[in-house]
Amino acid sequence: MTTRVYKPDLLSAVRKTVSSNADYGKSICCPFHNEKDPSLHIFENQSWYCFGCGKGGDVYDFLGYLRFGDSWNNKNKEMFREVMRESENNSCRKVCIDNNLIKQETEISDKTKETFQWAAKVFHEALTSANDAGADAARNYLYGRGISDRTIRMLKIGYAERSELHKKGLSLAPEKRSGYVERMKDAGFIRNGREYFVNRIIFPNFTKSGTVLNFTGRALGNSSKRYLNIPNVRKNLYLLELSDPEKELYITESVTDAVSLQQLGLSAAAVNGTALSRQMQASLDPYKKIIIVPQNDSASMHAACKWCETIPRCRILLPEYIDGKEKDINDILRLEGEQQCGFKLRNAAENLMDCSSYMKTVGNKFL
Numbered sequence: 001m002t003t004r005v006y007k008p009d010l011l012s013a014v015r016k017t018v019s020s021n022a023d024y025g026k027s028i029c030c031p032f033h034n035e036k037d038p039s040l041h042i043f044e045n046q047s048w049y050c051f052g053c054g055k056g057g058d059v060y061d062f063l064g065y066l067r068f069g070d071s072w073n074n075k076n077k078e079m080f081r082e083v084m085r086e087s088e089n090n091s092c093r094k095v096c097i098d099n100n101l102i103k104q105e106t107e108i109s110d111k112t113k114e115t116f117q118w119a120a121k122v123f124h125e126a127l128t129s130a131n132d133a134g135a136d137a138a139r140n141y142l143y144g145r146g147i148s149d150r151t152i153r154m155l156k157i158g159y160a161e162r163s164e165l166h167k168k169g170l171s172l173a174p175e176k177r178s179g180y181v182e183r184m185k186d187a188g189f190i191r192n193g194r195e196y197f198v199n200r201i202i203f204p205n206f207t208k209s210g211t212v213l214n215f216t217g218r219a220l221g222n223s224s225k226r227y228l229n230i231p232n233v234r235k236n237l238y239l240l241e242l243s244d245p246e247k248e249l250y251i252t253e254s255v256t257d258a259v260s261l262q263q264l265g266l267s268a269a270a271v272n273g274t275a276l277s278r279q280m281q282a283s284l285d286p287y288k289k290i291i292i293v294p295q296n297d298s299a300s301m302h303a304a305c306k307w308c309e310t311i312p313r314c315r316i317l318l319p320e321y322i323d324g325k326e327k328d329i330n331d332i333l334r335l336e337g338e339q340q341c342g343f344k345l346r347n348a349a350e351n352l353m354d355c356s357s358y359m360k361t362v363g364n365k366f367l
Helices: 010-017 059-071 077-089 099-107 110-129 133-143 151-153 164-170 180-187 256-261 280-281 298-310 329-349 354-367
Strands: 004-008 040-042 049-050 094-098 159-162 200-206 213-220 227-229 249-252 269-270 288-294
Touching: 004 010, 004 059, 010 040, 010 059, 010 094, 010 159, 010 227, 059 077, 110 151, 110 159, 110 180, 110 200, 133 159, 151 256, 159 164, 180 256, 213 256, 249 256, 256 269, 256 329, 288 298, 298 354
Parallel strands: 249 269, 249 288
Antiparallel strands: 004 094, 040 049, 159 200, 200 213, 213 227
């Protein structure tokens, strides 16, 4: 059954409050966190999503975050009524929205899925088979982080040089080469006339069946952004789809920490940042035992506490590095090897903390 509702036009609201140059299908600088490169994308289906901080939703969520900041809760009736009144005062034009269409449009098309599969294979082959300086540097970086060849193959980790996809595209058969550039543009691999991922380790996020959901690229050299996510695709928890909801799930901020935990035989998923979006929270509903593994810094402490607030069943694991030189799980793996890293994790897992205990343990250091 089709459900139609009338709401203030998202684009009109964004133009009146944040950016007069905003447009559908384009990104603007997010007003909800500090950034130089635009990462808040406005979709034609009247939804928005920031690929930097993970916030997103409809026009009321946009206005709600502007009005209430991180305290915004669209289930709070008083907050919601106030935001509705503000939208009326701003005289935003109303549009009719088909809620079923919104759900359909947020799905990745079959054509894009095929492109993702092809690109993941190209990137993986570039890392594991190429004999050039770029691929050597990428492999050496991963080996230096303690990541094994077995893990690289298991998680289909890849490498993107300056024109990796273009080189492979030229080698395609003529019938497959037709429309190649447009497919790459539609999937987000070509932006402003050049490949989006350049000189980066590529971490594809895939399901147990092998379907690629999105990509994260980690810069090898100097870059204004250490991590890039494929544009215009909602950021999922990295590696979540490989996990069993009946088993313990370890949640990390960083992709390399999740990879390290997977290498140690544990089910792990990465937020790839500190913002646990509502979509990510919903994807964790089937998981009964969630263990947060924070990094050794203030931002991570605040994020861990926020996640516990959002998902009260979470517990926190502290692998004895709060007073040491290690910053995170990957540091332990890199500096001390798999055996010692596994030993420290097992010890810490015997004393999982709730949020208040964690704060007492680390509060003096970070507050």
